[in-house]
Amino acid sequence: MKWLELVVLGLFLALLIYAEGDLPERGDPRAPASIHVSPSYIEQSMRDTKTPNIVTAVLADYRGYDTLGETLVILAAGLAVSLILPRVKTPRS
């Protein structure tokens, strides 16, 4: 069945190469990602939040909900490790 995997992988590769042609150029100022909300962040974040670092303003203010989830994920991962690891008994030298 190895040839089948190769064929499927080749088809996916062809699909990705085909789809890549429609992506905007790197650094294109008229790409959809650069004309939706980015200009308003760049122009207004200093006036709105008095924060010169636009990245921080977006991270903690405009997209604060996202950052809350990120922090929750980190805390949940740490708590999961602290619940699982003490049960694993390893002989210590």
Add this chain to the structure above:
Amino acid sequence: MRERYENPIVEGVARLMVPLIQIFALYVITHGQYGPGGGFQGGVILAASLMLLRLTLGEEYEHRRFPPSLAVLLATSGLLLFVLAGLLPLAWGAPYLNYAYLPMPGLLEPEARYLGILVVEIGIGMAVWGTLVTLFDHLMGGEAQ
């Protein structure tokens, strides 16, 4: 349980470096609004300073000064600070996490949002700090709870 590293040079360098590392971490957290930095990075540096202490001075001594249960408490209270900073504006009829409505008299809207970002960064820093110290304690084994 990690034993104390019996070497005056290692111990001296660790004792010298840890305050500098921690001051730098506080700088990174509070400088997040002006340059590269923020809660995630600063919290990691704070955790690294504690790991250095645990590795050099031994866990028996360090667990008395900063017990593993305190790290869990620190991590959860950091996230709680974040959640509360988001919940406060709800009482004034504003959307969740809209710091412009933080109940701070005499603050203009941009200043309130600036303060909100700072509080949230500190909360993130505490959460990351506590989580990483917890991870370290459990990966080292021992009596960490």
